[in-house]
Amino acid sequence: MLTKTVLTYSALLGAVSAAYLRGFLQISYDSQTAKEKFDYLFDQISSDNSPGSWPPTVGWPPASALPYIFIESMKPTVSEVTDVMPDGRYKLIHSVGGAAGVKLELxxxxxxxxxxxAEYGLIRFASAKEPKEGADVGALDGGFTPGMGIKFLRDNQPSANIVFLHKLTAQDSWNFFKNTQSNHLSVGGLGTAENLLKKKIETSGSNWVNMVGLSDMARYAEDGSxxxxxxxxxxxxxxxxPTDEMASKFPDEYEKPLIEQLRTIGSGTTLYELHAKEDYDAxxxxxxxxxxxxxIESSVFADSKLFLKHQIMEEDFALRPEWTERCASNDDCPICPVDARC
Structure with a gap:
């Protein structure tokens, strides 16, 4: 009994020590400059241009298999402050794509x-789920659902992260850049799978699962102030x-895999215009x-390890409570321009 107690205590002490070590290392990492953190992450992204893999229907550990997406909690996605995927979590959506450096020209x-x-940014491009590709398959039937995650690094502070989608359902073009993307999504017109995914996102604890906040982007400048x-x-x-060039750069019909299209985009290419709505009705x-x-290149690190925190919308509403007067609930707040009610 004593041995068991000692072993249990030792294991607990080891876990606590490991947690403290992770915390210390995270603080040490965050205290670096934006450029130092960008260079480190970009080196990791560039070190192996093998793609990641889509989650299997059945896998081991079970958390790495696609069905687990409907079971796992989203709380770490909105609470963990890190640039690297927490241990034991897997990218079950947006699993395979391309990565690059980006900046905002403001x-x-x-x-x-x-x-x-915002000069030191990293971006991932991916379909939300594995598309069924082929010359005789339309993007809608193939389930092609483009989305992006963008991380901006800052001096002495954790990164700011934003995720963008056109909508949770597939688009009708194989051109990734065909449509406008936003940090807010419509929750109307979802199928069974999308509604199940919406239920999973509700485990984040947010009542606004179709939105991610922007106040963290505005809280700290690139110099950490x-x-x-x-x-x-x-x-x-x-x-x-999308710019006119990008909106017409690739055909609506299937031509080649996404990563092969992305590789044709050079450094210094303007992909999108960034538009802001000051408030809901603006x-x-x-x-x-x-x-x-x-x-833009494939990357096993970006596909499996690069972590993008999702900021819950409640944090924005806490600073702008007047917004909830116009958007008391998802049903009262159609998201334009993709919602049919707009």
Whole structure:
């Protein structure tokens, strides 16, 4: 009994020590400059250009298999502060794609923090689920659902992260850049699988599962300086509108795998115009452009290890409570321009 107690205590002590070590290492990592962290992550991304893999229907451990997506909690996705996937978690959606460096080329705008300068960004492009590709398959039938995650690094502070989608359901073109993407999504017109996924996202604890917040982007500047609650300013919604060149760069019909298309995009390419809606009813205003700072390549690290925290919308509403007067619930708040009610 004593031996068992000692072993249990030792295991507990080891777990606590490991947690403290992870915390210390995270603080040490966060204290670096934006460029140092960008260089480290980009080196990891570039070290192996093998793609990751789509989750199997059955796998071991079970958490690595696709059906687990409907069981696992989303809480770590909204609470973990790290650039690397927490131990024991797997990318069960957006599992395989391409990665690159990006920056925001910003115009004069009223927002704070990274909305004034964001030079050190990383982006992942991926379909939400594995598409059924082929010359005789349309993108809609193939389930092609483009989405992006963008991480901006800052001096002495954790990164800011935003995720974008056109919608939770597939689009009708194989051109990844055909449609506008946003950090807010419509929750209407979902099928069975999408509604199950929506239920899974509700395990994050947020009542606004179709939205991710932007206040963290505005809280700290790229140099790490903090903006107070009194001075912080951030938009209600962002829209990434493809440039005319990108919207027509690839055909609507299937031509080749996504990564082969992405590899043709050079460094210095403007992918999207960045438009911001100051509040729910405001018209979108151009505030900048999203431009690549490297070529786009597959990466086993980006596909399996790069972590993108999702900020819950409640954090934005806490700073802008007047927004909830217009958007008391998802049903009262159609997300434009993709919602049919717009």
């Amino acid at each position: 115009e004069e705008n009223p927002y704070t923090g990274l909305f004034q300068q 903090e903006v107070s609650d009194e001075d912080i300013k951030f938009p209600f919604q962002l829209l990434l509108i 018209a979108p205003v151009l505030i900048g452009r999203l431009t690549t700072t490297s070529t």
